[in-house]
Amino acid sequence: MGKKEKEFQIKWKTDLPYRYSIGKLAVKYFEELKNKKIMGSKCPKCDKRYMPPRAVCANCFIEMTVEDMIEFSPKGTLVGFTVVNYPFIDPNTGGMRPFPYGYGIFKLDGADTYMMHFVDETDHTKFKIGQRVEAVFKEKTEGDIYDIPYFRLIKEEEE
Amino acid sequence: MDKEVAIVGCTQTKYEADKIDLTISELVFEVVKKLHNDLGITNDDVGCVISGSNDFNDGRTIANMAIQDAVGSVRKSESRVSGDGAFAYVYGAMRILSGEYDTVLVVSHSKCSEGDQFLINNSIFDPYYQRHLGLDQISSAGLMANMYMSKYGVSEEQAAKVVVKNRKNAINNPHAHLQKEVSMDEVLSSPMLAYPLKELDFPPYSDGAVAMLLTNKEKAKRFTNTPVWLKGYASCTDAYYLGHRTMTDLIGLEFAAKEAYKMAKIKDPVRDLDVAEVFEAFSTHELMIYEALDFCDKGEGGKFIDSGETNINGTIPVNPSGGVLSSNVAMANGLIRVAEITSQLMGAAEDHQIPNAKTGLAYGMNGICSQGNCVLIFGGE
Amino acid sequence: MPKHNVAVVGIGQTKFRSKRRDVNIPEMIYEAVKMALDDAQMEPKDVDAILIGNMDHFEGINFSEMWCGIDAAPGYLKPVVKIATGGTTGSSLGICGYYNVASGIYKNILVVGWEKLNEGGATTGIITAFDPVWERPSLAGALGPLALMANIYAARYGITSEQAAKVTVKNRSNAANNPFAHIQMPDITLEDVMNSQMISYPLRLHDCCPQSEGACAVIYANEEETKKITDNPAWFKGVSTAHYYTFGCDDLMFDLPTAAIASKKIYKKLGIKDPVKDLDVAEIYEPTSWSELSWTESLGFCGKGEGGKLLDEGITQMTGELPVNPSGGVLSTNPIGATALVRFAEAAIQVMGRGGKRQIPDVETAMGMGFGGSLWTELAILGKDPKPLR
Numbered sequence: 044m045g046k047k048e049k050e051f052q053i054k055w056k057t058d059l060p061y062r063y064s065i066g067k068l069a070v071k072y073f074e075e076l077k078n079k080k081i082m083g084s085k086c087p088k089c090d091k092r093y094m095p096p097r098a099v100c101a102n103c104f105i106e107m108t109v110e111d112m113i114e115f116s117p118k119g120t121l122v123g124f125t126v127v128n129y130p131f132i133d134p135n136t137g138g139m140r141p142f143p144y145g146y147g148i149f150k151l152d153g154a155d156t157y158m159m160h161f162v163d164e165t166d167h168t169k170f171k172i173g174q175r176v177e178a179v180f181k182e183k184t185e186g187d188i189y190d191i192p193y194f195r196l197i198k199e200e201e202e
Numbered sequence: 203m204d205k206e207v208a209i210v211g212c213t214q215t216k217y218e219a220d221k222i223d224l225t226i227s228e229l230v231f232e233v234v235k236k237l238h239n240d241l242g243i244t245n246d247d248v249g250c251v252i253s254g255s256n257d258f259n260d261g262r263t264i265a266n267m268a269i270q271d272a273v274g275s276v277r278k279s280e281s282r283v284s285g286d287g288a289f290a291y292v293y294g295a296m297r298i299l300s301g302e303y304d305t306v307l308v309v310s311h312s313k314c315s316e317g318d319q320f321l322i323n324n325s326i327f328d329p330y331y332q333r334h335l336g337l338d339q340i341s342s343a344g345l346m347a348n349m350y351m352s353k354y355g356v357s358e359e360q361a362a363k364v365v366v367k368n369r370k371n372a373i374n375n376p377h378a379h380l381q382k383e384v385s386m387d388e389v390l391s392s393p394m395l396a397y398p399l400k401e402l403d404f405p406p407y408s409d410g411a412v413a414m415l416l417t418n419k420e421k422a423k424r425f426t427n428t429p430v431w432l433k434g435y436a437s438c439t440d441a442y443y444l445g446h447r448t449m450t451d452l453i454g455l456e457f458a459a460k461e462a463y464k465m466a467k468i469k470d471p472v473r474d475l476d477v478a479e480v481f482e483a484f485s486t487h488e489l490m491i492y493e494a495l496d497f498c499d500k501g502e503g504g505k506f507i508d509s510g511e512t513n514i515n516g517t518i519p520v521n522p523s524g525g526v527l528s529s530n531v532a533m534a535n536g537l538i539r540v541a542e543i544t545s546q547l548m549g550a551a552e553d554h555q556i557p558n559a560k561t562g563l564a565y566g567m568n569g570i571c572s573q574g575n576c577v578l579i580f581g582g583e
Numbered sequence: 584m585p586k587h588n589v590a591v592v593g594i595g596q597t598k599f600r601s602k603r604r605d606v607n608i609p610e611m612i613y614e615a616v617k618m619a620l621d622d623a624q625m626e627p628k629d630v631d632a633i634l635i636g637n638m639d640h641f642e643g644i645n646f647s648e649m650w651c652g653i654d655a656a657p658g659y660l661k662p663v664v665k666i667a668t669g670g671t672t673g674s675s676l677g678i679c680g681y682y683n684v685a686s687g688i689y690k691n692i693l694v695v696g697w698e699k700l701n702e703g704g705a706t707t708g709i710i711t712a713f714d715p716v717w718e719r720p721s722l723a724g725a726l727g728p729l730a731l732m733a734n735i736y737a738a739r740y741g742i743t744s745e746q747a748a749k750v751t752v753k754n755r756s757n758a759a760n761n762p763f764a765h766i767q768m769p770d771i772t773l774e775d776v777m778n779s780q781m782i783s784y785p786l787r788l789h790d791c792c793p794q795s796e797g798a799c800a801v802i803y804a805n806e807e808e809t810k811k812i813t814d815n816p817a818w819f820k821g822v823s824t825a826h827y828y829t830f831g832c833d834d835l836m837f838d839l840p841t842a843a844i845a846s847k848k849i850y851k852k853l854g855i856k857d858p859v860k861d862l863d864v865a866e867i868y869e870p871t872s873w874s875e876l877s878w879t880e881s882l883g884f885c886g887k888g889e890g891g892k893l894l895d896e897g898i899t900q901m902t903g904e905l906p907v908n909p910s911g912g913v914l915s916t917n918p919i920g921a922t923a924l925v926r927f928a929e930a931a932i933q934v935m936g937r938g939g940k941r942q943i944p945d946v947e948t949a950m951g952m953g954f955g956g957s958l959w960t961e962l963a964i965l966g967k968d969p970k971p972l973r
């Protein structure tokens with residue numbers, strides 16, 4: 044670093060920790076994730092099936108509780124994909140997120156909303172919209188978000 | 203100002219140290235849904251939404267994203283004032299005054315339990331000259347209290363009386379966070395945090411949310427027989443660097459109060475106002491607020507609390523809800539003041555009701571030691 | 584019509600660049616503020632109130648308005664309020680300023696958006712906009728989701744990379760006419776875009792907006808004040824906002840449904856039947872080349888899947904029937920907290936006829952757009968008078 048660079052800057056490196064509340068439905072989600080089950084919530088009024096589960100149906104403006112949670116299939120259908128190929132600091136870890144990585148948006152069977160997750164493919168020509176995907180669970184699940192490290196593309200012959 | 207903007211209903215959560223079982227969205231949904239139920243309306247009756255929150259406090263960039271479902275703003279207009287909820291109220295009132303909306307939902311929330319309050323407050327100081335020195339809202343309050351008390355000869359006992367008063371009032375407010383009376387001795391012997399201020403001179407940190415519905419003159423009676431009207435408003439910002447401030451007086455608040463009184467045609471605030479709810483960030487701050495609001499002369503804040511005039515049965519009760527010293531919901535504090543004045547003027551404050559309250563003042567604040575000030579005067583029917 | 588009509592009477596912008604190491608945050612903001620005050624021939628004391636917008640976590644400053652409102656703008660002993668809504672910050676500011684004056688509370692207001700993106704981390708900051716449990720672990724800032732949106736859009740309507748690249752060529756050629764624009768590539772070719780590095784399939788480097796540093800300041804006034812200041816103001820005809828679900832995946836939002844909701848609302852209010860005929864110019868918020876194609880459809884400039892055709896027919900070119908982003912748009916300049924305010928400011932500049940080399944002839948009506956949050960849209964339509972079109 045040149046002298047000018049040093050003179051003209053001041054650094055602030057404090058990391059700002061938070062402890063977020065996740066809500067009762069997420070507690071249940073993680074309990075069941077440990078059993079390798081994916082749970083969403085269903086609105087008791089309009090039947091919309093939400094992934095991830097949450098307490099408010101924004102359309103009906105009514106509450107969903109743990110009783111309104113239902114299981115979704117770990118399989119779904121891809122509606123869009125990308126391969127992230129740029130560097131950035133991951134606020135989850137404070138370090139650089141490794142790249143490239145595949146990244147998809149898909150709808151789980153049984154859900155009405157979409158979700159995004161990592162996909163274990165970094166060649167964009169291997170993806171196809173409309174293709175089937177499946178959650179891959181860690182062998183030893185711990186009830187946290189990384190129990191599903193990524194989704195995998197299901198090859199046509201498997202179906 | 204004539205009867206142009208009405209508050210027709212308010213809801214508050216119970217304020218608590220740690221609502222760990224609720225997400226911010228669930229917390230906000232609780233007050234919004236209750237407001238709908240209280241007023242017998244649905245989300246379709248809400249024209250637009252203004253929220254008040256802060257990204258540092260929520261640990262989330264664009265903190266209002268998290269509450270879109272909970273405030274019912276899907277396909278609607280929502281906007282977010284970053285800062286104290288009193289300013290969110292003002293933006294909501296502007297939308298009514300413009301004539302473009304006839305109902306506005308105003309919401310503010312905070313979960314102080316989720317972040318590190320020292321780091322969050324330290325980040326208010328500029329990163330070149332002040333932040334690295336470790337200033338926060340507690341140390342700057344100590345500086346302000348020391349300068350104020352030594353200039354005007356205000357005693358630690360007089361400061362402690364503010365805490366005793368507000369904590370006692372909080373017992374009768376079911377929403378209040380701390381509902382335990384404290385004695386003068388307890389305040390004075392609590393551990394020193396930043397000389398001359400002790401632990402009990404400062405508020406707790408609280409979680410909670412507050413919501414209200416604003417409407418215009420034509421629609422107000424459709425929702426309630428006791429709408430509360432905006433009569434006066436002014437906002438005024440003091441200098442940023444503490445070294446640029448007159449630390450012994452709240453100059454920004456003084457200016458804002460003068461302007462708001464003029465708009466509301468208030469000549470003698472002690473006589474013309476029936477109740478005040480103010481954002482007192484520490485004990486002596488409330489004494490300084492008395493002076494800036496012209497409830498008493500400069501330097502007389504200590505004597506004014508001695509006189510008992512700001513007690514719940516005094517001529518100008520201040521913080522009958524227990525104030526911020528009892529419930530400190532960071533970004534929601536100003537909107538809670540508005541909600542409390544609203545329930546006083548509606549005659550709905552139950553155990554902490556001031557009899558026959560007709561005119562009230564709410565004071566909200568942004569930044570450190572009353573830098574950004576918002577004074578609102580309300581009148582009942 | 585609001586209670587009080589509102590006009591833009593003064594505009595200031597910094598030259599946007601990737602890094603402004605020569606100035607600190609308040610100094611940078613002051614450049615734009617001073618320019619706006621000079622433009623409106625106003626003294627600092629004449630300003631009634633100030634609005635400031637930026638995103639807290641991008642630079643790591645809490646309550647930046649309490650600092651910059653005093654040190655970079657004439658906020659001492661005046662109202663200073665901060666508005667922050669992500670990418671839409673600039674348009675939320677612009678719209679809040681409108682209501683400050685339309686309500687009759689203030690006669691005039693100074694509205695300032697700023698960002699000094701290279702002092703913090705925008706991608707990191709954007710990730711923290713999303714749900715800490717469900718979205719943050721896999722999110723890649725704004726570009727990841729924008730790439731997904733482009734991918735879905737391309738597949739649905741058979742849009743090609745080449746069509747998208749043409750947007751970049753158009754906007755960056757336009758930017759060469761705008762002295763404030765950040766990316767200056769006057770000779771950019773289709774090949775330059777098509778051969779640039781793949782950032783997040785199908786987005787290449789030149790399909791994406793840059794990160795810029797800079798500030799934009801705009802002064803609004805009511806009718807009485809406006810008469811005193813200028814005989815060439817740009818009047819607000821209307822503003823419109825549409826928000827959406829908290830979770831970006833609750834609906835397939837690749838075509839920005841809020842752009843359709845917000846635009847239908849404002850067109851109806853102003854009696855706009857065919858935006859291509861009724862508007863003379865539009866400054867839209869296109870974070871990627873693909874989004875301009877898709878969102879011109881959602882804004883009703885053409886039918887679904889016809890964004891590429893609209894461009895190929897030259898309609899959105901400088902000489903077309905509805906030029907889009909004569910300033911060079913977001914693909915050329917993106918100081919996040921200021922970006923959408925720049926759209927409003929550029930729309931006003933076009934109405935005032937002060938665009939210099941980027942001026943579209945005879946502009947009567949111009950639209951500015953903001954995009955941000957969980958896929959929100961905000962719009963303002965400005966014109967030579969405050970009246971609806973019909």
Ligand SMILES: [Zn+2]
Nearest residue numbers: 086089100103
């Ligand atoms: Zn429902």
